[in-house]
Amino acid sequence: MTAASDDTGDGQAPTHAIVREVPASFQHAIPPYEPGQTKTSAAVDIDVELARGQHDRYCEMLGAMGLEVIRLAADDLHPDCCFVEDAALVVDDLAIIPLMGAPGRRGESEVVATALGRFKKLHHLRPPATLDGGDVLRIGRRLFVGRSHRTNAAAVEQLVEVLTPRGYEIRSVPVHGVLHLKSAVTLLAEERVLFRPGVVDPAPLEGLQRLTVPPGELHAANCISLGGAVIVPDRAPSIASTLRGEGFEVREADMSEFRKGGGLLTCCSIIFGA
Ligand code: CIR
Numbered sequence: 001m002t003a004a005s006d007d008t009g010d011g012q013a014p015t016h017a018i019v020r021e022v023p024a025s026f027q028h029a030i031p032p033y034e035p036g037q038t039k040t041s042a043a044v045d046i047d048v049e050l051a052r053g054q055h056d057r058y059c060e061m062l063g064a065m066g067l068e069v070i071r072l073a074a075d076d077l078h079p080d081c082c083f084v085e086d087a088a089l090v091v092d093d094l095a096i097i098p099l100m101g102a103p104g105r106r107g108e109s110e111v112v113a114t115a116l117g118r119f120k121k122l123h124h125l126r127p128p129a130t131l132d133g134g135d136v137l138r139i140g141r142r143l144f145v146g147r148s149h150r151t152n153a154a155a156v157e158q159l160v161e162v163l164t165p166r167g168y169e170i171r172s173v174p175v176h177g178v179l180h181l182k183s184a185v186t187l188l189a190e191e192r193v194l195f196r197p198g199v200v201d202p203a204p205l206e207g208l209q210r211l212t213v214p215p216g217e218l219h220a221a222n223c224i225s226l227g228g229a230v231i232v233p234d235r236a237p238s239i240a241s242t243l244r245g246e247g248f249e250v251r252e253a254d255m256s257e258f259r260k261g262g263g264l265l266t267c268c269s270i271i272f273g274a
Pocket of ligand 1: 032083102180262
């Protein structure tokens with residue numbers, strides 16, 4: 001089996017995961033992204049109690065991967081707050097705090113920044129940059145940054161400014177059919193990604209080995225891979241079986257209620273080395 005990934009931003013072994021509890025208002029999360037969608041405030045058909053149980057099991061799985069899980073309290077004023085990945089980006093000793101792409105979500109950042117500030121130096125991106133953490137995939141010293149509806153060119157420029165002197169290469173990846181880059185590409189192992197075709201420009205990913213997810217399992221392009229173990233979403237039997245066959249220890253997470261809120265696996269945590 002190939003070496004497992006450690007998408008922590010600095011080669012430090014991942015030690016911690018920040019998560020945020022499911023708010024009572026979760027039914028009012030921004031609905032799943034569809035190209036050309038106009039926003040609706042209609043409630044999504046989410047079972048909040050079921051979501052909380054799924055979230056508990058998700059946290060247990062992160063714990064079983066050896067991570068110390070820091071559970072931040074929910075904020076009922078922010079129905080999407082459990083999608084904590086979007087609120088920050090950890091690279092080396094920095095926690096980069098963006099202005100999130102969805103204006104209604106920006107109030108989620110402060111609590112996450114405070115939690116990360118215990119471990120990292122905070123660096124706030126400046127307007128007009130907007131960025132969601134779900135658009136950033138680190139592989140070694142490369143940061144692939146999705147240019148999506150949420151993450152703009154100014155954010156990419158500011159990441160270049162801050163991280164190039166630290167030895168990072170920033171690659172911009174046009175995203176056109178999904179919410180975030182990591183809805184379609186996540187790291188499986190060194191230089192190897194799970195890949196959903198047709199929704200991101202593959203050119204900037206040149207050189208990476210891709211394991212393409214089959215049509216019935218597109219949501220499985222988003223997984224969490226650490227130390228030889230991989231959390232994959234439920235209802236992705238073919239990907240789960242392929243990964244088991246390759247020697248990964250596969251754990252399946254039922255995240256049905258989070259999918260209804262437009263999120264997948266990585267979006268519910270910020271994993272970093274402290
Ligand atoms: C949103 O539209 O912002 C949320 N409903 C879903 C965010 C999912 N985040 C992620 O995949 N990183």
